[in-house]
Amino acid sequence: MPERPSTAESSFVDRVYMLVRKIPRGRVTTYGAIAEACGSRISAKMVGWAMNMSHRVLPPVPAHRVVNRKGILTGKHHFATPTLMQELLEREGIRVEDDRVIDFDKLFWDPRKSI
DNA sequence: ACCGTGACTGGCA
C-alpha cells in the first residue's frame, strides 16, 4: 500500500477519498463527477482505480455510493460479494433494480457543491 | 522500459 505516496497531502487518491467520504447517506455520485471535482488532470478511470484500493484505507470510504454516469452499479464485482454493494445502498434507503439506482437523477449528489 | 488494461466518459460514426 502507498505508505508514503509522493506528495501525500496533495495526492489525488487522498482527495478522492476525502470527497467520497463527504457523500451523504442515501445519496450517490459518479466517477466522472468526482474526477472533475478533484481536477481536470484526473480521469474517471483513475477514480475507479482509487476505489479499487479504497477497501483498505481508514477511515472507511463509502465506495458503494459511487456509480457510473447512468446510475449503474458497475463496481459491484469488486466488493466482497457481488450483492454487497446493492445491499449497502438499500440499507440507506436507495432502491436498486437490475443493477441500476432508481431515481438516480434525484439522488445524485454533486461533489463540487461541498468542496 | 514498454504495453495492456482499468469500478469511466463524451463525442462521433
Next chain:
DNA sequence: ATGCCAGCCACGG
C-alpha cells in the same frame, strides 16, 4: 438508438 474510439494516469506483468 447503439456502438466504437481516444484520452485520462498509474500499476503489474
